[in-house]
Amino acid sequence: MEDTHVSLAHGNGGRFMRELITEVFKRHLANPTLDTDADAVALALAPGFDIMFTTDSFTVQPLEFPGGNIGSLAVHGTVNDLAVSGATPSYLSLNAIIEEGLEIATLERIVISLADAARDAGVVIAAGDTKVVRRGEAAGLYLATAGVGLRQSGCLLGMKRIQAGDHVLVSGPVGDHGTAVLLAREEFGLRGDLASDSACVLPITSCLLQHAGADLHFMRDPTRGGVATVCHEIAHATGFGVRLAEPSIPIREPVRSVCEMLGYDPLFLACEGRVVAVVAEHVAASALAAMRALPLGKDAADIGSIVAAPHARVTLRTAIGGERVLEELEDDPLPRIC
């Protein structure tokens, strides 16, 4: 490809667009299903399974950050939505809305990360589209991915299965992604070694499905709004209370200190490679042990429980024994982290 920067002509349906798609997208994403000349492709999916479908868009700033970039994030985000639904991800679609003037080398780094993340997660990029928009729009690049996966028929995960007495587990430290992106922006003049936790959580969800079986009631990846928001969603949907034990929640020291300095609560910061799982009390300890045996789950923790009262509230039991209500997020603590 001769051009070094994207121009509006790369979005016009003609020769330049064909070159951009062939040289940057097709080259790195090639697989037998993806046919960049076709309008739609056939998905080879197995009978006896539920076909699961999800989508997510990505507007993270900056596009590249320690531990990942918008490309790997666009795979992990959608793959993880399928994984926490109990599915094995099979296919992704990819939309790229590209700002005129984006460096092709940057775009290519991002597409390569995306291809690597897809390969690692075992998903195939089966369809795609690109648009180029005017300089000043799209902040460089927005991505949107949709995902299709298979879930064994009879899998009954869902908010409706949550019961009072259930335990709330988290698969690792919280707030790494949000904090890493915050530091990467450099607008706060802070530096740190912290990397995003962006990862495919399929090893965690498979492990939980296998170990806890029907006693695994619900899973969710705590992205935008963090672990606190997942707990609020549970409280809203079930009417139960969620009681978290503050000292049990794994938070890395650099995340804690950056949050203290800037006034953020790490419970509201996004993770992109963690799972919050709600399991029956009698399997909580064994499910936790099973997660901890995995590299991605070595810092997993039992962080609280589902309670009949207080009704539809999230409360936090502090280290010194007090208990406070964790209010729902209202203003924006950290925009554009996913």
Next chain:
Amino acid sequence: MEDTHVSLAHGNGGRFMRELITEVFKRHLANPTLDTDADAVALALAPGFDIMFTTDSFTVQPLEFPGGNIGSLAVHGTVNDLAVSGATPSYLSLNAIIEEGLEIATLERIVISLADAARDAGVVIAAGDTKVVRRGEAAGLYLATAGVGLRQSGCLLGMKRIQAGDHVLVSGPVGDHGTAVLLAREEFGLRGDLASDSACVLPITSCLLQHAGADLHFMRDPTRGGVATVCHEIAHATGFGVRLAEPSIPIREPVRSVCEMLGYDPLFLACEGRVVAVVAEHVAASALAAMRALPLGKDAADIGSIVAAPHARVTLRTAIGGERVLEELEDDPLPRIC
């Protein structure tokens, strides 16, 4: 919903986002499959069919134009990609990237059009995601949709089936969408009664599949880059020439005069409710008659044929009997029309 404009807080994962999703998206898009509380949903798809998958993003300016808006367009664009693949569209996912400050009333009009278009096309919006970006980005709203549909196993449509001697049909006048969007921008000081042709082409594709059977070789919707670009794609992929007869190509009078005034070639302007079909010569007349019996196909035409020579070129036979090469699109004739 109390707010009249979108703020960054509507994208933060908290209460405001929940309200935006519930009041604007869920309210108009509600259906038994869509579960805005779930990470992924199960798709009820039939055995004995190929599952087809596609995606498209939409950045049209202005957001609303005569004959449609970005919402109806986001349904038609993806539904039509499935339809021209020979599939019946079943499910869509929807991503909305919203600019801070967009009027909620505008967003709601767009979502209502989207819901109406989905209902008319018989597709279910099964998954969605919203992001809010800073003022100045996203030009109000970008949408991305992914689609899943079913195609009868054994359907063999594709570029590979195109043969020399085949006829090229178009289901109606070309360039209406591109020209209508151009006029809606008002930057040219022109006014006209022209409306976009944005529509679901399923009636056309079903009719062709039924009438031409195995003699229907290929279908495509001529969106970005228009009918000329579809012909170039055929020429590139097959190595055959495409010879178009200029006087046979249906172009509405207002499209012709706007294009003459502004120096555009209507053959390169986007349609969003048309089909280009390549059929065996012996069924060309009957397939054309079948399309013309439909309201959406009443101006269908046989516009040319596939030829062994000149190799991989698109040529245009003019009214006065001359023949010229139709070059591939290079610079942008009309950005942001889809």
